[in-house]
Amino acid sequence: MLKCREVVIYADHLLAGELSVVERAKLHLHLAICRHCRRYVRQLRVLIGALQRLGARASSDVAAAVMRAIHARAGTSRS
Amino acid sequence: MKDPAKENEDLRAALGSDKDTAFTRLVVEHHAGMLRLARAFLREDEAEEVVQDAWIAAYNAIAQFEWRSSIRTWLFRIVINGAKGRLRGANRELTVDFSAVEPDALAGRFMADGHWSAPPENWRAHSPDELLQEQDLIDCLQKTLGLLPQSQRVVLELRDLQGLEFDDICNMLSLGASNVRVLLHRARVRIFNMVDRYQVTGEC
Ligand SMILES: [Zn+2]
Numbered sequence: 665m666l667k668c669r670e671v672v673i674y675a676d677h678l679l680a681g682e683l684s685v686v687e688r689a690k691l692h693l694h695l696a697i698c699r700h701c702r703r704y705v706r707q708l709r710v711l712i713g714a715l716q717r718l719g720a721r722a723s724s725d726v727a728a729a730v731m732r733a734i735h736a737r738a739g740t741s742r743s
Numbered sequence: 744m745k746d747p748a749k750e751n752e753d754l755r756a757a758l759g760s761d762k763d764t765a766f767t768r769l770v771v772e773h774h775a776g777m778l779r780l781a782r783a784f785l786r787e788d789e790a791e792e793v794v795q796d797a798w799i800a801a802y803n804a805i806a807q808f809e810w811r812s813s814i815r816t817w818l819f820r821i822v823i824n825g826a827k828g829r830l831r832g833a834n835r836e837l838t839v840d841f842s843a844v845e846p847d848a849l850a851g852r853f854m855a856d857g858h859w860s861a862p863p864e865n866w867r868a869h870s871p872d873e874l875l876q877e878q879d880l881i882d883c884l885q886k887t888l889g890l891l892p893q894s895q896r897v898v899l900e901l902r903d904l905q906g907l908e909f910d911d912i913c914n915m916l917s918l919g920a921s922n923v924r925v926l927l928h929r930a931r932v933r934i935f936n937m938v939d940r941y942q943v944t945g946e947c
Binding site for chain 2: 667
């Protein structure tokens with residue numbers, strides 16, 4: 665039987681889609697009887713989803729400044 | 744996460760018809776992430792220079808881009824190489840800290856037999872969007888990201904914020920797969936811990 669301590673490691677591999685069939689079965693067996701680990705895995709998913717959305721977009725002012733610098737220094741290579 | 748092949752196809756067509764408009768869209772989409780990545784390696788002023796140089800290099804080289812990898816991976820690789828060059832020039836280097844002795848942030852929350860002694864709190868948010876509804880928590884996330892050890896911050900940015908493949912991350916950082924996974928795990932549990940604490944205290 666997996667220990668909770670091991671489940672937090674398995675959780676990373678689960679989310680990356682990297683567990684073998686046997687490993688997945690072991691993990692689900694543990695999750696079936698352990699609400700703490702169920703909660704950990706569920707909330708880790710929420711957290712990683714939030715991190716993906718955190719990468720903010722640049723404002724159009726910033727983008728315009730980058731483009732001006734490109735044209736100032738990229739010079740003739742416009743195509 | 745968008746399908747990279749589709750993303751590439753759309754972008755390639757857009758660049759062909761109006762390079763500057765399409766390129767500006769790339770800047771809007773990726774500039775903030777590239778800057779965060781560069782900041783993990785460098786001081787603020789250096790980071791801004793490296794990212795600006797990366798955009799110039801990308802603008803000049805995009806006609807030669809082979810469209811086999813995602814444009815995101817390509818851009819982030821240019822930033823990493825620029826940052827590494829800067830560090831080398833200054834005789835500094837990427838510090839990779841995975842001292843086997845230092846336990847991860849969750850270590851204290853288990854009993855000796857491997858069961859939770861301090862199990863996770865029940866978070867109020869049930870989805871990523873709900874979690875990001877609180878501005879205080881967003882501030883805490885950003886603060887905690889900034890406080891992560893350098894190599895953890897870089898790996899978390901590339902994997903969880905940008906969604907790059909493990910293989911690409913290993914290549915960019917010249918690190919083995921198991922090391923990258925250890926760094927990612929440590930970064931994740933540290934942030935998990937912070938959010939968990941925030942549920943109770945309302946503070947980072
Ligand atoms: Zn458990």
